Amino acid sequence: MRVFTTRTGAVAGRPAPRDPGVVVLRGIPYAAAPFGAGRFRAPRPAASWDGVRDCDEFGPVAPQAAELPGSPVWSPADEDILSLNIWTPGGSGDALPVLVWIHGGAFVFGSSAQPDFDGTALAGRGLVVVTLNYRLGFEGFGHVPSTGGAEPCPDNRGLLDQIAALRWVRDEIAAFGGDPGRVTVAGQSSGATSVACLMAMEAARGLFRRAVLHSAVNACAIPESAALTTAEVAAAAGVPATHDGLVSASPKELVDASDQVAENYRSDPGSGRRHYDPAIYGPVAGVSGLPLDPLTACGAGAGREVDLMVCHTAEEYWLLDAVGSCAKVTTEEQLAVFASDHRLPGSLPAAYRALMPGASVNELYLALYGDMLFGEYSSRLAESHARAGGRTYLSRFVRQRDGRGERVRAWHCADIPFAFGNVDDENVHFLMGGPPSAADRDLAGRMTHAWAEFAATGDPGWPQASSGGAVRIWDTSPEGGGSRWDAFRAPWRAAGLPLLAP
The missing domain is CATH 3.40.50.1820 (Alpha/Beta hydrolase fold, catalytic domain)
Known part of the structure; x- marks a missing residue:
């Protein structure tokens, strides 16, 4: 077990089963649960914790109906869905390039826990790999009419979650051996279109230096x-x-x-x-x-x-x-x-x-x-x-x-x-x-x-x-x-x- 220190608390990871030179940490919260008072709102900071958080399991997935091979399924009791995972071959001071992965799934299904997104092999090539969950379906991309005087419910909340995760990476990834100045954000299908949107969003400017799009989908709405x-x-x-x-x-x-x-x-x-x-x-x-x-x-x-x-x-x-x-x-x-x-x-x-x-x-x-x-x-x-x-x-x-x-x-x-x-x-x-x-x-x-x-x-x-x-x-x-x-x-x-x- 290796312990890393973040601003919200210490986290512990373990050697990856396929490569003991890579440490994997799963289920680190990057924002608060987007339900209750935070439902349909922009993401809020995650709460801090005392002691060492054992990051041995993937966090809950976003609300969805899909059941994918080798992946966790959503339960209505799951709320703390805004988490990320890290595979790192290094530690503080190493300044390795970082690759942040945004999963696809037609904006309604999928998660960072899918077996094909395991970051061990890429980490073995000298990258710090980050995968993340974000709000999907209506929770993440449904339009919610505003009400007078209330805090607005922004469109594209799933994209705002991704930006919150990238801000977490900017602030915390150095502790895991990553270089916050060399962040590549990558995705496939709806994840790739998310990355293309991030390139066009002022709120994401400066959070990543490079982008990888696999099969971006022509799916934006008016x-x-x-x-x-x-x-x-x-x-x-x-x-x-x-x-x-x-x-x-x-x-x-x-x-x-x-x-x-x-x-x-x-x-x-x-x-x-x-x-x-x-x-x-x-x-x-x-x-x-x-x-x-x-x-x-x-x-x-x-x-x-x-x-x-x-x-x-x-x-x-x-x-x-x-x-x-x-x-x-x-x-x-x-x-x-x-x-x-x-x-x-x-x-x-x-x-x-x-x-x-x-x-x-x-x-x-x-x-x-x-x-x-x-x-x-x-x-x-x-x-x-x-x-x-x-x-x-x-x-x-x-x-x-x-x-x-x-x-x-x-x-x-x-x-x-x-x-x-x-x-x-x-x-x-x-x-x-x-x-x-x-x-x-x-x-x-x-x-x-x-x-x-x-x-x-x-x-x-x-x-x-x-x-x-x-x-x-x-x-x-x-x-x-x-x-x-x-x-x-x-x-x-x-x-x-x-x-x-x-």
């Missing part, structure tokens, strides 16, 4: 759509869409109501964009704290001083299809409606059909949808940052595998076990198509090395991106399989990309 979602969720919960009405609903009631609203969209083909993947929450742009969506903000030079590394997978949406979380589109008529619902020109499906001879309608739809939400959006974030003068690196994960008798694609989330160096954990083998091969372990070694080098120096080891510039290809052969994916970008350059949800 205030009007956030207010509409609140009205729908309140109605499903049976309460008024007011501050007092929403406070009267328990966190579980709002989780259940949110799931009901999402299911209503999923079961109604005539409900527009949300029918295909009813992710009803996301950061609200155009409000105090986040005046612009990340892509617009990057193009205007917000966060230009932050070094940026972006990665997306080549076949993002095939995972959502495999787990049954998105609608099926199997006819030409349905494909045309999908394009119309998303304001996409007919030239896009036609272009994909030419690029994917022999593909089924559903495969065309998955390719289009994955690029619209993740691949093209992530690439444009990188290119906008580069055009605005930011140091930028772009990469694409294309590794595929035949596993369990069927093809496992380069789909959403598949790159994360490789970047963390956790490919041997059986909880992630579904993403990979089975246990890793020697080539998989080599790929994981190259990706963790790139992350570590970027966090330490700002250079992951390949040329910087510019508009239409260099893209690093991640595959089990160092440069294999990459060039054919570039062709899918041309139709989007001609068609444009829808930004904010209506």
Whole structure:
């Protein structure tokens, strides 16, 4: 056991099971429980404690319905959810680069305790790794109408939690061997979009020097759509869409109501964009704290001083299809409606059909949808940052595998076990198509090395991106399989990309 001293109290960690040279501490509170008087408010400081706090277990997860393999589940009794975890190979005075990880999960599920986010391998490469929990769903991203004279309930409370965690890192990480001047904040999917939002937020300025985005999702909302979602969720919960009405609903009631609203969209083909993947929450742009969506903000030079590394997978949406979380589109008529619902020109499906001879309608739809939400959006974030003068690196994960008798694609989330160096954990083998091969372990070694080098120096080891510039290809052969994916970008350059949800 090793003891570290923070401003709120002493904490004790233990050697990581996979590497005794790394100490892991779990469940350190970075802010107070966001319930009771603090519900729907900005995060407040954590209370101090006496003695040594044994940090041997992950903290409770945010309210959610999900039950993920190898991860804790939420219980309605869990309230002290704003905690973080640290893997460190050092101690006070070492000044090692720091990597702070923000998990994904459509802004409604997930936690820092997922096995694929274990920081041991990255810490073994000389990083201090921090993972954190933050408010999700309505608690973190639902719009709460203000009431006269009361303390305001800000939008984007989940982002404010992340900023509170980064402030904790700034103030405390030196005690764990980290350099507060060399902080990289990284995330995947909704976690990556969170990081992109942080780059655009004045409240986060100066809290990190570098950023890593894996499969950022095109999911920001405008205030009007956030207010509409609140009205729908309140109605499903049976309460008024007011501050007092929403406070009267328990966190579980709002989780259940949110799931009901999402299911209503999923079961109604005539409900527009949300029918295909009813992710009803996301950061609200155009409000105090986040005046612009990340892509617009990057193009205007917000966060230009932050070094940026972006990665997306080549076949993002095939995972959502495999787990049954998105609608099926199997006819030409349905494909045309999908394009119309998303304001996409007919030239896009036609272009994909030419690029994917022999593909089924559903495969065309998955390719289009994955690029619209993740691949093209992530690439444009990188290119906008580069055009605005930011140091930028772009990469694409294309590794595929035949596993369990069927093809496992380069789909959403598949790159994360490789970047963390956790490919041997059986909880992630579904993403990979089975246990890793020697080539998989080599790929994981190259990706963790790139992350570590970027966090330490700002250079992951390949040329910087510019508009239409260099893209690093991640595959089990160092440069294999990459060039054919570039062709899918041309139709989007001609068609444009829808930004904010209506």
